[in-house]
Amino acid sequence: MASTLQFSVTFLTLLLFSLWVVEAHTSRKLVSIKEEGQDVSHLIKDGELDDPSMTMFFKLGDLKVGNKLPIYFDKLDLQRLPPLLTRQEAELIPFTKSKLDFLLDHFSITKDSPQGKAMKETLGRCNAKQIEGEHKFCGTSLESLIDLAKKIIGANANLKVMTTKLMVPSPNMISYALQNYTFVEAPKEFFGIKMLGCHRMPYPYTVYYCHGHRGGSRVFEVNMVTDDGRQQVVGPAVCHMDTSMWDIDHVAFKVLKMEPRSAPVCHFFPLDNIVWVTKKEMET
Structure with missing residues (x-):
């Protein structure tokens, strides 16, 4: 058991290292989570529709080979990524909103600073x-x-880790502009699986907020390229088929111009996110 855990930790460490160092030239925000902590809610704010990172939401009917979507990838500053802690290190630090004052003092962060507000929101969500x-x-x-x-997924489950991969001929060819991406292959769907999406949260050290639903979500692997063919994106996309319990002010409803809770909502994943699924064959 210990050797299995050690292997899993080593694998994930290598995965995250390669994810951030090799592939993390660009990143897309999942929701309106600003690294500086201005806002970490799912709810739309005044002017937020002007945020190009909101293009990560799309409709189920958009998942067609040859279909084109505008997508924005936000630059990720590798030098500002927070450290990864071991379990022993993390357990020495409380992780609860009730200890916020202690944590702010521990990390030498002021309460009203962007970082302090981000910590409060992250702890609140967690x-x-x-x-x-x-x-x-x-x-x-x-x-x-x-x-x-x-x-959550199953102790003996055959887990597969999915991430969004950005591929270009050379690093200096990466574009951070909003541009069109076309589905060059029919999206491949995973059937009969359990899924967890894990999103990196703004915090002094690495924290992942992971969530999934007991049913009603469809998971795909997509393959897209830009109009000039220089950038290719391969990675997971999830469609939440039941949005009846979502807040009526969820940003996705505003971005997609749909009646709240009326239809499925799909989204891509930022480059620094992780998607866990049970490992099964995919179908088109």
């Missing part, structure tokens, strides 16, 4: 109760991330 039909947790270390994912 400590909040899950909604009906939802699984969620926050992983504060490599070991906890793996253990909690296995606890």
Whole structure:
């Protein structure tokens, strides 16, 4: 058991290292989470529709070979990425909103600073109760991330880790502009699986907010290229088929110009996010 865990931790460490160092030239934000902490909610604010990162949402009917979508990839500053902690290190630091004052002092962060507000929002989301039909947790270390994912998906499940991969002929050819991407292959769907999406949160060290639903989500692997053919994106996309429990002010409804809770909502994943699925064959 110990050797298995050690292998899993080593694998995930290498995955995250390659994800951030090799592929993390660009990144797309999942929701309106600003690294400086201005806003970490799912709810739309005044002027937020002007944020190009909101193009990550799309409709189920958009998943067609040859279809074109505008997508924006936000630059990720590798030098500002927070450290990854081991379980032993993370367990020495409380992770609860009730200890916010202690944590702010511990990390020498002022309460009203962007970073202080981001910490408060991250702890609030991680400590909040899950909604009906939802699984969620926050992983504060490599070991906890793996253990909690296995606890929800299944201790003996054959897990597959998916990430968004950006491929270009050379690093200096990467474009951070909003541009069109075309589906060059029919999206491949995973059937009969369990899924968890893990999103990196703004915090002094690496924290992943992971969540999934007991049913009603469809998981795809997509392959897209830009109009000039220089950038290719391969990675996961998820369509939430039941949005009836979502907040009526969820940003996705505004971006997609749909009636709240009326239809499925799909989204791509930022480059620094992780998607866990049970490993099964994919179908087109």
